[in-house]
Amino acid sequence: MKxxxxxxxxxxxxxxxxxxxxxxxxxxxxRKKGQPLVDRRRPKKPPTAFFYFMEDFRKTYKEENPSVKSxxxxxxACGEKWNTMTFEERVKYYDIAxxxxxxxEKAVAEFDKKKESGELSEESDYD
DNA sequence: CGAGTGATTGTTCGC
DNA sequence: GCGAACAATCACTCG
Numbered sequence: 001m002k003x004x005x006x007x008x009x010x011x012x013x014x015x016x017x018x019x020x021x022x023x024x025x026x027x028x029x030x031r032k033k034g035q036p037l038v039d040r041r042r043p044k045k046p047p048t049a050f051f052y053f054m055e056d057f058r059k060t061y062k063e064e065n066p067s068v069k070s071x072x073x074x075x076x077a078c079g080e081k082w083n084t085m086t087f088e089e090r091v092k093y094y095d096i097a098x099x100x101x102x103x104x105e106k107a108v109a110e111f112d113k114k115k116e117s118g119e120l121s122e123e124s125d126y127d
Numbered sequence: 128c129g130a131g132t133g134a135t136t137g138t139t140c141g142c
Numbered sequence: 143g144c145g146a147a148c149a150a151t152c153a154c155t156c157g
Contacts, residue, residue: 045149048137058151071151075135082136097137 046100049093053085054078 047055054075061074068074082090 045138047149050136051150054135054150069153070133071153072132072134074151075133077135079135094137101138 046097046104049090049097050078050082052093052096053082053090057081 057078058071058074061077062068065073
């Protein structure tokens, strides 16, 4: 047990995320044709540690509460559990999220590169 | 039949 | 520094 660095889990460095606010044109999810829409536009924001936790929590919750239908209740349960979780447990998810963000950063760099190349000049046409 | 809604926290950007 | 907005999930609901 080395020093329990119970400090706030924020070893995250500021990564340059592309502006997600100005959504020029949200691609219709109905477009099942062709490749996943992830390749069409900028990579979406990676899920946060909380979401990774929810991903696992979801299954457990559904198994213990098969009567639950909407995610709203699960979301609440997740938030409550998340707050009761210990720092060490949360760190596990933080670590995943951090790693994922690194990959995302890379994806953005590549995406930007392609954009300049002209491959993704624009959404010429979904079809 | 299609797309939005709702609830949770985390992360990031703009000013 | 704060506010706004978006990330996944999935039954339900409106037009």
